[in-house]
Amino acid sequence: MRPGYLAIVPAEKIRVGETFEGEGVTDLINAGFAYMAERKAADCLARSEQCRTSLEQKLYQKGFEKSAVRLALDYLEKRHFLDDSRYASRWLRNHSIGKFHGRSRLLRELLGRGISKRTADSAINDFFMENDEFELCGKAYNKGVSMKKSNEKLLKYLLDCGFSYKMAQNTIKNNSEIKNY
Known part of the structure; x- marks a missing residue:
């Protein structure tokens, strides 16, 4: 003991x-x-x-x-064997390998795992210093397109993924313009 x-x-x-x-x-x-x-x-x-x-x-x-x-x-x-901040950072890194989520979704996920809001916010800010949220939104958009979602359903999908309304709307608009060329 x-x-x-x-x-x-x-x-x-x-x-x-x-x-x-x-x-x-x-x-x-x-x-x-x-x-x-x-x-x-x-x-x-x-x-x-x-x-x-x-x-x-x-x-x-x-x-x-x-x-x-x-x-x-x-x-x-x-003794630093247990550290919620380290856990949150590693979870974000591992989670982002196959999933494309924005700030609000990542925050919900971390809070749901018992991470404090302060620790989660800090980890998410660090994560987005290394990862471009617009790029992740674009990847989520491409995933939604591959799932054959219409623009209206794409917007809902991107919002469910945790991206802001403005970011989701701009991503759809920019990608629709590219398709029309």
């Missing part, structure tokens, strides 16, 4: 032959559960990047109590 998981018992009192009673025993047991939750969370993180919310849910499903989960995840965040 980690000394930081102890709330009552001083770590230096834990030694062979020492006995504990009442709240001391409960404190030691709770610290042990927090360490077990940490190990399970670390196993999940070793397989793939996780956000705090999804990791909490996984640990709750495994039967860990909220207090143990909170202590374990706080520890992992302090």
Whole structure:
């Protein structure tokens, strides 16, 4: 167990032959559960990047109590093993490989995964510093065309993809003009 998981018992009192009673025993047991939750969370993180919310849910499903989960995840965040900002950035990068979404859709997706609005906004701003949103809208437009959508349905499709009305309208207009040449 980690000394930081102890709330009552001083770590230096834990030694062979020492006995504990009442709240001391409960404190030691709770610290042990927090360490077990940490190990399970670390196993999940070793397989793939996780956000705090999804990791909490996984640990709750495994039967860990909220207090143990909170202590374990706080520890992992302090050690930078768990980082919602890093998760959001990686999720955006992986998501954009096959899907073409605009700001509002990406924000909804990240918020739905338990990422705070502030963290999501920051990750999305960084993402669009590296990726041109107009270009993504054009790719979404091409995908909509390949799905045989009419201009009216293309507009709805682009809006559903999270692009602004103005951007979607301009993309349709610009691509329609190109087709008419």
